Amino acid sequence: MATTPTHLPVPSEKPQDLKFNAGKIDEFVTSMGWTYTDRFGNKHYTIEGINYLAQQVMSAFGYVTLAGVNFTTGAVINNPNEVLLDVSTGEYYKWTGSFASGAKVVSANSTPSSTGGIGPGKWLGVGDASLRSDLTETTKIFNTFSAVNSSNISTLFGCIITKGRLAIGDGGDGIYVRNGSGSAGDTDGGSYFVTAGRAKFELVSPATIATFGGVPGQDYRSALDKQKTYVSTKDKVIRVFTKNVVSPTFTPEIPAGYWNGFTLDVGENVTINTINTINTINTINTGSDEAVKSPLVKLVRPVKLFFTGNSTGYLLRPNAGITKVNILC
Incomplete structure (x- = not known):
């Protein structure tokens, strides 16, 4: 049975918190997922997530040419931003595999073809012109995603960091x-955007509902x-994570089957508001509650629901179903 921690301030010496944190240490060290969630519902990177993020950011910072070695002499590639020369063609290649x-x-x-192949997840040619340009790439920090979309970003920048969606x-x-590149101004509202100079930037950190505008005062359903x-x-x-305790309301309501095939990771400080009620035989009507009740949905932790139809809170737990609880919303 999963351990339910307290919400006592840090540091807590409660046995259940110590046991819960022991599991989180294991998750941090051995999980292949990018993040784990602490007892307050906040997400942090695992070692795997840190490694992935470091590789992506190193690639964005520009290429490092390996001096004195090439495909003919043999070499060891330690980082994704290191490039190796194929002397037979004069082309530089980077390793995009694991x-x-x-x-x-x-x-x-060796040649690129004989030592891994050429293509995504293999060797990719960067070209001399690309190499000269990318050697000057740097990182720029913006306060918000909204500020990025309204700014003219120099082609010298290879990495953009935002501190928030609408506010830091x-x-x-x-x-x-x-x-790569795209049509100027194109964006899906969170995972990528294209600058006025047609440079396309893609998200490499984990996405949450806030990434796409799910913050207080905005349209959570969209x-x-x-x-x-x-x-x-x-x-x-x-x-579904927020920095503060929040009860997002989804309009129109989330339909049954919406979450099927997905894993639902809701922060412990989040309560999902839904208009449905429990009927007289204590079964669930269709809508948001049915959406998360389905056995085709995986839950990372219990999900708190608040049914505005009867002003009652319920807790949905993995493998345990839904039970009535006191939830303040």
Whole structure:
């Protein structure tokens, strides 16, 4: 049975908090997911998440040419922003495959095709012109995602960091790296944007509902729909986190089956408001409650629901169903 921690201030020496945190240490060290959630509902990076993020950001900072080695002499690639020369063509290549098991070893007298292949997840040519340009890339920090969309961003920047969605610290912060080009002004509202100079920046940090505008005073349902579309091609984890205790109301209401096939990761400080009620035989009517009740939905932790129809709170727990509780909203 999962341990339910307290919300006592840090540091807490309560046994249940110590046991809960022991599990979180294991999650931080061994999980292949990018984030874990602490006992207050706040998310943090796991080692895997830190490694992934570091690789993406290193790539955005520009390329490092490996001196004195090439595909003919053989080499060891330790980082995703290191590039290796193919002397037969004069082209530089970067390794876009995994570094999870260690460095990429290139044997002597190799070619990109013979030591991993060419293409996404393999060797990609960066070209001399691209290399000269990308060597000057730097990072720029914006206070909000909204500020990014209204700014002219120099082509020299390869990484954009935002501190919030509409305000600093509202939970909509993110890290974006340049990846290709697109139509100026194009964006899905959170996971990517295209500058006036047609440079496309894509999100590399985990997406939450706040990433797509789900912050107090805004349209939570629209943000939820955008997040669902984005994660459907990623890890299929819908993260509903906020920096402060909040009870988001989703209008129109979330339909039954909406979450099917996804993992629902709701912060402990979040209560989902829904208009439905419990009927006289204590079963659930259709809507938001049915959406999370389905066995096709995975829950990271219990989800708090508040039915405005009868002003009653309920708690949905993994493998335990839904029970009436006292929830202040």
